[in-house]
Amino acid sequence: MKAMFLPVAGSMVLMVVTGCATAPHVYESELDRAPMTSRIEPQDIRRTVEKMAESLISDAGVLEATGGKRPILDIEPMQNRSQLIVDMKSITDSVRTRLIRSRLFRFVDRSTAGADIAIMDEQAQLGLTDPRKAVKPGRQSAAEMYLTGSLTDMVTHAGRVTDHYYKFTMILKDLRTGEIVWTDEQEIRKVALRPML
Secondary structure: OOHHHHHHHHHHHHHHHHHHHHHEEEEEEEEOOOOOOOOOOHHHHHHHHHHHHHHHHHHHHHHHHHOOOOOOOEEEOOOOOOOOOOHHHHHHHHHHHHHHHHOEEEEHHHHHHHHHHHHHHHHHOOOOOOOOOOOOOOOOOOOEEEEEEEEEEEEEEEEOOOEEEEEEEEEEEEEOOOOOOEEEEEEEEEEEOOOOO
């Protein structure tokens, strides 16, 4: 009996050790897969960015306000007014990327203003740059329009059902006139049913 127990125990230990040592099963998931949770997921973000950018680019009011020119646009980081932890900078960057590809606007990026000033100071003070060609402060373009937005949510509980409602809102404002040129919303609603047990 003892002679039979040792090989069986040894093989069980070997299975446990090799099982723990194997790599997790990783596979590529489709971008438009079915939702896995009732929270905001990558496909929700991607669809929202696509919808908002397309809405802005094709809006007649935006085309009228730009007058066939490419105004300089600044994008404020989107605000997270929801209960979720969401990388709003990444969403803002995705919107900017889509709008840059549209060639409808030119862009300024105030997030690098400190680095810009440091480079200009370096050019002026180190003497390594031709003073006639060195970029001087006060020459940068100013924004004529700016885009901003926010994410809000509302959660409702009723028995075993939890209703999650999310709303992305974006606004394009003309700084020269103070007018809101464009605004749009993307609503996302997910319902989660808690198991009986």
